[in-house]
Each structure stands twice: as C-alpha cells, then as structure tokens.
Amino acid sequence: MRIVRCERCGWIGRETEITIPDHCPDCGEYGGLKLCDGEQEYSIDELRFLWEQFDDIPINDADEIDEEYMGWPVGTSRFDIWHWFDARWPKGVYNLVYEEGDLS
Ligand SMILES: [Zn+2]
Known part of the structure; x- marks a missing residue:
C-alpha cells in the first residue's frame, strides 16, 4: 500500500x-x-490514519508484511513497523494495539 x-x-x-x-x-x-515513507514527520492525526491503514496490510505466519506498506517492502517484520510507531506515538505502540490509540 x-x-x-x-x-x-x-x-x-x-x-x-x-x-x-x-x-x-x-x-x-x-x-x-x-x-x-518512514523518513517524514507526521502529526498525531496522520499517525492515527497511518496506523489504521496498517491494519489492512496482510501479515504472514512469520509476522512479516505480505504487501508493501509506506515504502517498507514485502517481508518486513511487523515488529519493525510497530517499533516505528512506538517511537512516534505519544503513548507508544502498546496504546495503539491494545487501547485503540486512546490518548485521553
Ligand atoms: Zn490537496
């Protein structure tokens, strides 16, 4: 994607x-x-949007993406991308994965 x-x-x-x-x-x-791509800066709203899109990316049994996403090629570990979000999302990727990105 x-x-x-x-x-x-x-x-x-x-x-x-x-x-x-x-x-x-x-x-x-x-x-x-x-x-x-992963080099640019994004606002909170943009990061939320990007996370929502990532939800539609197919993941294989080895936890790798099966479709290009924002410049990351097929075969990239999903955890590399989680790490990218973790470094940018105010409450970390745990908040996105388990708390629906609720920042309140
Ligand atoms: Zn425009």
Whole structure:
C-alpha cells in the first residue's frame, strides 16, 4: 500500500484514491502530492490514519508484511513497523494495539 500526502492542503490517503494522476483528490492541485515513507514527520492525526491503514496490510505466519506498506517492502517484520510507531506515538505502540490509540 502506497500512501500519499498533499503538500498544499494536507490531504492524506491511499494512492488508489487518486482518480486524476498527480492531482490531489481534495484540493485538486497539481503536483503537490508526495509519497509517504518512514523518513517524514507526521502529526498525531496522520499517525492515527497511518496506523489504521496498517491494519489492512496482510501479515504472514512469520509476522512479516505480505504487501508493501509506506515504502517498507514485502517481508518486513511487523515488529519493525510497530517499533516505528512506538517511537512516534505519544503513548507508544502498546496504546495503539491494545487501547485503540486512546490518548485521553
Ligand atoms: Zn490537496
């Protein structure tokens, strides 16, 4: 799964939601879309969105992803990605996995 963010309006979504190539589905601007990867900075809302998308990624019996996710290739350990979230989510990945990301 490839996830894209619009640098003009902040829209974030799956690449498959883009109906007109290189045009943001929300603001319609051309050329502002950028593929998301693990190197970029994300807001809390964006991290929550990214976590929700990760839920749709198939995981094999060896705890590896069976579909590309945000630039991580097939075969990446799910725990590497959990670690990535753990370093960024205010209450850690445990909160996302077991407490639905409740930050209250
Ligand atoms: Zn936009």
